[in-house]
Amino acid sequence: MIRAIAFDAYGTLFDVHSVRALLEQMYPGKAAALSALWRQKQLEYSWLRSLMERYEDFWSVTRAGLVYALKNQGIEPAPADIERLMGQYLRLDAHEEAPAALRALKAKGVRLAISSNGSPAMLEAVVKHAGFDTLLDAVISVDPVRVFKPHHKAYDIVVDTLGLPAGDILFVSSNGFDVAGASYYGFPVAWIQRISGQAEELGAKPAHSIRYLTDLVELAG
Amino acid sequence: MIRAIAFDAYGTLFDVHSVRALLEQMYPGKAAALSALWRQKQLEYSWLRSLMERYEDFWSVTRAGLVYALKNQGIEPAPADIERLMGQYLRLDAHEEAPAALRALKAKGVRLAISSNGSPAMLEAVVKHAGFDTLLDAVISVDPVRVFKPHHKAYDIVVDTLGLPAGDILFVSSNGFDVAGASYYGFPVAWIQRISGQAEELGAKPAHSIRYLTDLVELAG
Numbered sequence: 001m002i003r004a005i006a007f008d009a010y011g012t013l014f015d016v017h018s019v020r021a022l023l024e025q026m027y028p029g030k031a032a033a034l035s036a037l038w039r040q041k042q043l044e045y046s047w048l049r050s051l052m053e054r055y056e057d058f059w060s061v062t063r064a065g066l067v068y069a070l071k072n073q074g075i076e077p078a079p080a081d082i083e084r085l086m087g088q089y090l091r092l093d094a095h096e097e098a099p100a101a102l103r104a105l106k107a108k109g110v111r112l113a114i115s116s117n118g119s120p121a122m123l124e125a126v127v128k129h130a131g132f133d134t135l136l137d138a139v140i141s142v143d144p145v146r147v148f149k150p151h152h153k154a155y156d157i158v159v160d161t162l163g164l165p166a167g168d169i170l171f172v173s174s175n176g177f178d179v180a181g182a183s184y185y186g187f188p189v190a191w192i193q194r195i196s197g198q199a200e201e202l203g204a205k206p207a208h209s210i211r212y213l214t215d216l217v218e219l220a221g
Numbered sequence: 222m223i224r225a226i227a228f229d230a231y232g233t234l235f236d237v238h239s240v241r242a243l244l245e246q247m248y249p250g251k252a253a254a255l256s257a258l259w260r261q262k263q264l265e266y267s268w269l270r271s272l273m274e275r276y277e278d279f280w281s282v283t284r285a286g287l288v289y290a291l292k293n294q295g296i297e298p299a300p301a302d303i304e305r306l307m308g309q310y311l312r313l314d315a316h317e318e319a320p321a322a323l324r325a326l327k328a329k330g331v332r333l334a335i336s337s338n339g340s341p342a343m344l345e346a347v348v349k350h351a352g353f354d355t356l357l358d359a360v361i362s363v364d365p366v367r368v369f370k371p372h373h374k375a376y377d378i379v380v381d382t383l384g385l386p387a388g389d390i391l392f393v394s395s396n397g398f399d400v401a402g403a404s405y406y407g408f409p410v411a412w413i414q415r416i417s418g419q420a421e422e423l424g425a426k427p428a429h430s431i432r433y434l435t436d437l438v439e440l441a442g
Contacts, residue, residue, distance in 0.1 A: 041422070047268040048398050048423060051372050052405055056424075064422035072419060151272050177269050184273055198293060201262070201285035202269060203277075 002188070002220050004162050005105060006140070008149075008173035009116035010092075011195055013213075014126055018093035022085060027075060034069050041065035043177070046117055046148040055146040057119040062089060090125035094132070095194070101213035102135045110220050113138040115158045115171070117148045138162065150181020172216065176200035183207070190216060223409070223441050225383050226326060227361070229370075229394035230337035231313075232416055234434075235347055239314040243306060248296060255290050262286035264398070267338055267369040276367040278340040283310060311346035315353070316415070322434035323356045331441050334359040336379045336392070338369045359383065371402020393437065397421035404428070411437060 010016050017035050024031035042058075042065035049055055056064075063086055070077040105112060112135060116123055120141045127133050140161050145153040159166050171187035173179050176199065179191045183204040191199075191206040192213060199205075208219055231237050238256050245252035263279075263286035270276055277285075284307055291298040326333060333356060337344055341362045348354050361382050366374040380387050392408035394400050400412045401423040410427040412420075413434060420426075429440055 044265075044268075044398075045421075045423060047265075047272060048371060048401065048421075050272055051268060052402055052423075053373070054405060054424070064424075068419070068422045150269060152274070177265075180269065181273055184275060198289070200266075200269075201289045202266060202273075203275070203285075 001168060002110060002170045003164055003168040004111035004113060004137075005170045005172060005216065005220065006113045006115040006158050006162070006187070008171075008175060008178050009114050009118055009123060009126070010175075012172060012174045012192060013094055013098050013114070013132070014092040014130070015095055016092065019085065019088045022088050026081065026085070027073070030073050030075075034073055037069035037072055038062075038065050041068045047177075050147045050151055055148075057143055058117045058148070059086075059089075059119045059122055061148075062086065062122075089122060091129045092126055094130040095213065097212050097214045099131070101216055102132060104214070104217045105220055106135050108217070108220055111137045111162065113140055113158070113162060115140050115149075115155070117142050117154070119143050149178050150184075152185060155182060155185040155187070170216070170220065172213070176202070179206050180204040190219060222389060223331060223391045224385055224389045225332035225334060225358075226391045226393060226437065226441065227334045227336040227379050227383070227408070229392075229396060229399050230335050230339055230344060230347070231396075233393060233395045233413060234315055234319050234335070234353070235313040235351070236316055237313065240306065240309045243309050247302065247306070248294070251294050251296075255294055258290040258293055259286050262289045268398075271369045271372055276369075278364055279338045279369070280307075280310075280340045280343055282369075283307065283343075310343060312350045313347055315351040316434065318433050318435045320352070322437055323353060325435070325438045326441055327356050329438070329441055332358045332383065334361055334379070334383060336361050336370075336376070338363050338375070340364050370399050371405075373406060376403060376406040376408070391437070391441065393434070397423070400427050401425040411440060 007013050016039055020031045020035045023034050042062050045061045045064050123139050138161055140158055142154040145157050147153050166186040169187055171182040171189045174192040174194045179189055180202040183189045183206050189206040190208040193211055228234050237260050241252045241256045244255050263283050266282045266285050344360050359382055361379055363375040366378055368374050387407040390408055392403040392410045395413040395415045400410050404410045404425040404427050411429040412427040
């Protein structure tokens with residue numbers, strides 16, 4: 001019996017690659033490479049800082065990933081350019097079907113939450129920008145536990161905040177590492193096969209594999 | 222005062238991309254992509270399994286990375302092909318200057334060790350294949366602590382095995398995440414800028430940045 005749904009934010013509700021238009025405008029011909037490397041390093045640094053017990057918030061980790069990506073492409077970034085690009089993270093586009101999916105699920109009486117690596121300020125901005133603030137019952141950042149997904153503490157805080165056993169919370173993510181972490185943790189997981197239809201070889205199988213957020217409406221019963 | 226040197230194995234003493242010749246023979250035109258993705262996933266899975274507290278040894282993680290890479294390139298791998306490729310990991314080439322560097326350092330009376338994610342059986346094979354078994358005083362695998370670098374336990378075991386304070390052990394690695402982890406841990410670190418001359422944006426600076434393993438002979442005093 002699903003009593004709440006916890007959505008991953010970046011890549012699942014929000015399109016992390018919606019920064020590409022500004023990247024292309026600023027660095028013509030390099031947007032695809034920059035966007036992919038920015039995202040890869042953002043994630044790598046979140047995992048490595050967690051492992052090294054050297055937490056910095058996701059805003060700082062996201063900036064570090066951007067700086068790495070720019071330098072890698074031979075760009076010596078000016079501080080103003082970095083701030084301009086970081087600003088895009090506060091107004092990422094929601095994935096096209098996300099508003100309709102959230103509204104339909106809300107109408108069914110399921111509690112809706114975000115479970116994200118993002119810092120509280122980042123999440124507040126991007127949620128408000130998409131108009132999701134009136135649809136969500138909770139926006140849960142890993143920041144209070146100072147470790148990123150897929151560490152169990154990042155999932156503990158979801159269970160604790162919602163006050164429900166993991167088995168009653170449908171966890172929704174497009175990110176393979178998060179699908180594995182949440183599945184091992186004990187959530188029923190719906191993997192949105194948006195980023196890739198190729199599963200990570202981490203030994204954990206999600207309960208559901210679907211293509212769109214709107215496919216959740218049927219799953220939520 | 223440097224009393225011992227701990228070398229990372231994969232990428233530092235041994236060339237992980239020496240699997241390319243066999244990959245090219247088996248999958249013409251795809252070796253570069255396969256080799257890069259294999260290595261990337263091998264590392265990602267080592268970090269993610271560590272974070273999820275779902276340790277499997279590096280042989281298993283390396284195989285999982287290979288399977289992901291092959292599928293990603295549209296190859297449905299036969300078990301025999303996977304075993305053939307995994308076998309290459311037991312006879313990776315040493316980097317060209319590695320034997321001369323180890324011999325010169327040994328002649329100076331410095332204790333030499335390997336500090337590696339590799340499982341004991343993998344390390345024994347690759348060390349013997351390169352003829353390094355008579356040069357090394359210790360081959361230290363993370364396997365007994367069941368977590369991969371850069372978790373502090375993977376470095377604790379180096380200090381414990383060598384019986385020296387971290388400050389007396391020069392830690393040598395080509396891998397940015399390992400350079401960061403070992404530096405934060407308290408080792409003086411020599412970063413071999415072989416894989417990339419671009420530092421990771423993780424906030425840790427190595428004590429030394431050099432190009433070749435033979436540059437260590439001067440550093441070791």
